[in-house]
Amino acid sequence: MTTAPTVGGSEDAASAGPDTSSVLNARVATRAEPRMLIDGVLREAASGARFDNISPATGEVLGSTASASEDDMDSAIAAARNAFDNTSWSSDHAFRKRCLLQLQEALERESGDLREELIAEAGAPLLTTYMAQLDWPLSDALTYPAELIDSYAWERELGPGTAMPEGNHRVVYKEAAGVVGAITAWNFPFEIVLNKLGPALATGNTVVLKPDPNTPWNATRIGRLIAEHTDIPAGVVNVVPTDNTSVASRLVTDARVDLVSFTGSSEVGKLITRLGADTVKRLFLELGGKSALVMLDDADLDAVIPGSLAVCMHAGQGCAVTSRALVPQNRFDEFVERAVGLFAMMVPGDPARPETFIGPVINVKQRERILGFIDRAHSAGAEVAVGGSVPAGLDPELAGGNYVSPTVIVGVDNSFEIARDEVFGPVLVVLPYSDEAEALAIANDSPYGLSGSVFSASRERAMGFARRVRSGSMMVNGGLFYGADSPYGGYKMSGNGRQNGLEGFEQYLETKAVGYH
Secondary structure (H helix, E strand, O other): OOOOOOOOOOHHHHHOOOOOHHHHHHHHHHHOOOOEEEOOEEEOOOOOOEEEEEOOOOOOEEEEEEOOOHHHHHHHHHHHHHHHHHOOOOOOHHHHHHHHHHHHHHHHHOHHHHHHHHHHHHOOOHHHHOOOOOHHHHHHOOHHHHHHHHHOOOEEEOOOOOOOOOOOEEEEEEEEOOEEEEEOOOOOHHHHHHHHHHHHHHOOOEEEEEOOOOOOHHHHHHHHHHHHHOOOOOOOEEEOOOOOHHHHHHHHHOOOOOEEEEEOOHHHHHHHHHHOHHHOOEEEEEOOOOEEEEEOOOOOHHHHHHHHHHHHHHHHOOOOOEEEEEEEHHHHHHHHHHHHHHHHHOOOOOOOOOOOOOOOOOOHHHHHHHHHHHHHHHHOOOEEEEOOOOOOOOOHHHOOOOOOOOEEEEOOOOOOHHHHOOOOOOEEEEEEEOOHHHHHHHHHOOOEEOOEEEEOOOHHHHHHHHHHOOOOOOEEOOOOOOOOOOOEOOEEOOEEOOEOHHHHHHOOEEEEEEEEO
């Protein structure tokens, strides 16, 4: 018999029922790591400054974290530069693999604490920690690139060539890019951090990691595990939390940083592109999305409707979620009726509870941003078919949290702001179309191109449609592309470069061609 996952840490706690967020938050605060890691040393900020870590579920202050100054960031960059230039880290493949597997073992030992930490600081429903928030990346984000170290073609012979055929030899080497500045987002913080560290370290780079100030503790925990449980040399990984954007921008402007790996909004991605121009910084940008769920006219509605709930998972705070539903005109009313009924059942709740599907959004600012999108859409003529507000009847313990009711918007076309911009909340826009050509045109009529999904009774037809959508990933009839071996990224304003897979591994490499006689 299977049972719902619980948190609590013991059989007695589980039998007594799952914790509430307030109970879990208090426990997490006693186990959190508030210090930064710079040059192998766990320490406070040089100034002693800290910033608060606030629970999205309850609004209470969980604790505080060291807040780096520009001097701290300078020290971290210098340490990473020195470790790259003056140690064997970039050239010792076997040592790197061993260190990554040491970190893997350490993370597995503390996976229970990580799970509770993600619920507390990210507001991630417990259910999601058994998927992309924790278990999925923990299973392969480090092990896949670690194993790839042995099989990857680090060099290849080209032969003599035509320019100097007699006695000439040519070889191509793949080498680490250098110092990587990794800037991560708050929505899936552990997943994003681990999928940056894995390939960056496996390819021989050193890293300065700047976690999002909304969710710093999963990253600072990784810093402690590196310092205490691995042989990773001092300076190879530096974890530098800060709530000061000017401090974070040093990673983008400093010439000692060779590559910036960023996950976040398209607007910040544009800023990073501009700031990095003076040093011609190499950039990997995984940015926003406005992905379409496309129901072709032969699709089974019973299969499609559950897919519409993707925008509610983790309160819609995912760049790849399908937040536009494209539905045949003659099935539009039926789809909306079913979706409204389903969304009305999805009541936001305490993320620590095993039955919760939709938890809070990350902070007050994000909640007000989402509600602003909905209000403007309504003022422009849209109909809010369900939701559109802060949910009523929340448990008093959650009164200070940041909750938005799952929302379905109709009565709009693809030119409306809410159909074009990334809301990053539990808001589904339903758009009708007349034929498959129009469905494809609407799906591609977006400044973004990150992901999407399509449903059809014919797999061949759905696969053909998926190939014509201008996006970096697609899901056909409920299939899932996710994995450390699967390249992930977007077209257009959804960014450039790829995370994970062979492409993501090579994202952190330079190429050198050598001719010798």
